[in-house]
Amino acid sequence: MTGPRGERTSGRLYGVGLGPGDPELVTLKAARIIASADVVAYHAGVGKQSNARRIAAGFIPAGAIEEELRYPVTTGATDHPGGYAGAMAEFYDECADRLGAHLEAGRTVVVLAEGDPMFYGSYMYMHDRLSERFETEVVPGVPAFAAATAALAEPLVRQTDVLMILPGTLPEPELARRLADTDGAIIMKLGRTFPAVRSALEQAGRLDGALYVERASMPEQRWLPVADVDPATVPYFSLIVVPGDSKPDIDDSLHESTGIAELLVVGLGPGPDHWLTPEVERALAEVEHVVGYGPYVERVPQRAGLQRHASGNTVEVDRARLALDLARKGERVAVVSGGDAGVFGMASAVFEAADDPMYDDVEIRVLPGLSAVQAVAARAGAPIGGDFAVLSLSDRLKPWSLVESRLRAVSEADLVLAIYNPASRSRTTQVADAKAVLLEHRSPDAVVVIGRDVGRAEESLTVTTLADLDPAGIDMKCLIIVGASSTRVTSSGRVWTPRSTPAEE
Structure with a gap:
């Protein structure tokens, strides 16, 4: 980038992928850009040498300024007031400031990234902080899983197979669920997570076909079935390949049951x-x-x-x-x-x-x-303690004219009404339309309970009136209960409907 007189006004940032570890897998473009860099930056673990620096050693020019970006913590344990996330955010801010100073001075800055810069890499955090201020280019690299499947000479996915890339840091039940639902999978970020990952593979029925690859493309490379791996020996530079061919098939050859x-x-x-x-x-x-x-x-x-x-x-x-x-x-x-x-x-x-x-x-x-109506009613008190009706506002399986006629019938009968499926992204007017129909026969002061996500962490419960019911605040996560004329609200805000109804004179 140049100014009006041709002078260089700022440097250029490169995120350069180095591939999985073998220097011969560094692309020609990556090697060329590293060789022309003014500044070469690379991350390093606590008490460790930078693996990225090792891979790129033969391409770094003698006169380049080197910036080692050493992590303050790698295990998640820290006394930083913001915890692990706070410590890392502060670290990335400091790194961006250091690199930004070089860029402001007009230097070309190359940030080395193992594998691909945009694939679980630390370069991304520099990109987030600097790319809007400085001209930036990302040079892709061979991802580690490509080297792993090459080492195995094992097809990963075929034809319409679905591939998932999964971090081993996922909660074990979630990891097991995703493994069961996909054809092929790559599991990254092992190390201390390996025992939970192995358990998730077993739960998903995918352990038998899963293969462990360590330090793919490096001289120490090795692979073996996951079932045979000693968890104590698993380094961070390892991953698991679950080929699509290993997914258990539904046995369509099963004969039809002779019983019921x-x-x-x-x-x-x-x-x-x-x-x-x-x-x-x-x-x-x-x-x-x-x-x-x-x-x-x-x-x-x-x-x-x-x-x-x-x-x-x-x-x-x-x-x-x-x-x-x-x-x-x-x-x-x-x-x-x-x-x-x-x-x-x-x-x-x-x-x-x-x-x-x-x-x-x-x-x-x-x-x-x-049922949802029981859950919402219990949270509110006892609004369905007397006779009540249940109705869905969805007109996907029935015409709206029928919904309206049933709303009128319920209103005329003075029944408590539980409303399912009140709104969705494509149905935005039904709550307002239903409110208008109900007001034809029901008092504006009729009690209304709105339950959203009842039983979940995001749960909310609102007690209002039919007149004050705001259709704009209703979505598919809501269930609405409209009280009868006998429905009452206690001084503490609990809603209940008497079981008895006086005889009409």
């Missing part, structure tokens, strides 16, 4: 694990397949021998047929729903799909779950 096949349809409750019934928990521990909408499938803990089949939110009958087909082959299958499966859940879709005579030999068993 069974399909379970279970309610997971509104969210918290402690609201899962013991009956459902036992069932999920025994099935071989879980079928359902993605977010609900994710709530089922991964374990060895469990295959999960997640799908979108508008293919209920299709996923029901998949579950029925698996059950007909003798597989133990559970279809999962949030809340109670029989309340706007998958139970109805399963029975709809099972109406086909080909599924006559499949016995469907529905296991109840705690």
Whole structure:
């Protein structure tokens, strides 16, 4: 970058990928840029020599200024008032200041990065802090997992296989879930995380095909099955390759059951694990397949021998047929729903799909779950202590005119009303429309309870009136309870509806 008289007004920043460790895997472009640098910066661990500096040693010019960026902490233990995150943020700020001074002076600064600069690399934090102020270029490098698969000579993914890159620092249940759901996987960031990663592989049924690679492309390179690795010997420069070919297949050759096949349809409750019934928990521990909408499938803990089949939110009958087909082959299958499966859940879709005579030999068993209306009502007090109705505002499976007529009928009957599916990204007017219909027959002072994410960390509960109900504050995470004329609010804000109703004179 030059000024009006041709003078250099600032330097240029390069993030240069060095590849996995073998200097011969450094690209020609990377070598050329390093050789022309005024400043060469590289990160180093506590008490360790920089591996990036070692890889690039043969390319660094004799007159270059070297900036060693030594981490203050690498294990997560620190007495910094901001904890590990605070210590690292302060470190990266200091590094950016040091490099920024060189750039302001017009120098070309190269930040060395093992593997690829934008792949789990420390260069990214310099990029975040400096790229808006200085001209910047990123030079890609061969990522470590490419070197690992080359060392194994093992195909990673084929054709339409899905590949996941996973950090070993993920919580063990989450890592197991993701491993079970993908075809091929690479697990980075091992070292102290190895025991939990091995356990996650076992839970996901992927341990047998998983391969451990240490220091890929370096002279000390070695690989062996994960099951044979001594956890005490695992360094940071290691990773695990889970080839797509190793994913267990559904055995389509299983003969159809000669007895009565069974399909379970279970309610997971509104969210918290402690609201899962013991009956459902036992069932999920025994099935071989879980079928359902993605977010609900994710709530089922991964374990060895469990295959999960997640799908979108508008293919209920299709996923029901998949579950029925698996059950007909003798597989133990559970279809999962949030809340109670029989309340706007998958139970109805399963029975709809099972109406086909080909599924006559499949016995469907529905296991109840705690419903959202029960959870919200309990948080509010006892608003459904008397007669009440439950209605969905979604017009995806029924016309809005029918929703309106049912709202009027409930209002005329003076029933407490629980409203499911009040709004979504594509349905933004229904709450306002429903409010207008309800006000035709119900007092503006009618009690309204709004429960959002009840049972979760983000839970909120609002008690208001029908007149003050704000449609703009309602989304798909909400359930609304509109009280009857007899519904009351205590001085402490608890809502309840008497069980008795006086006879009309």
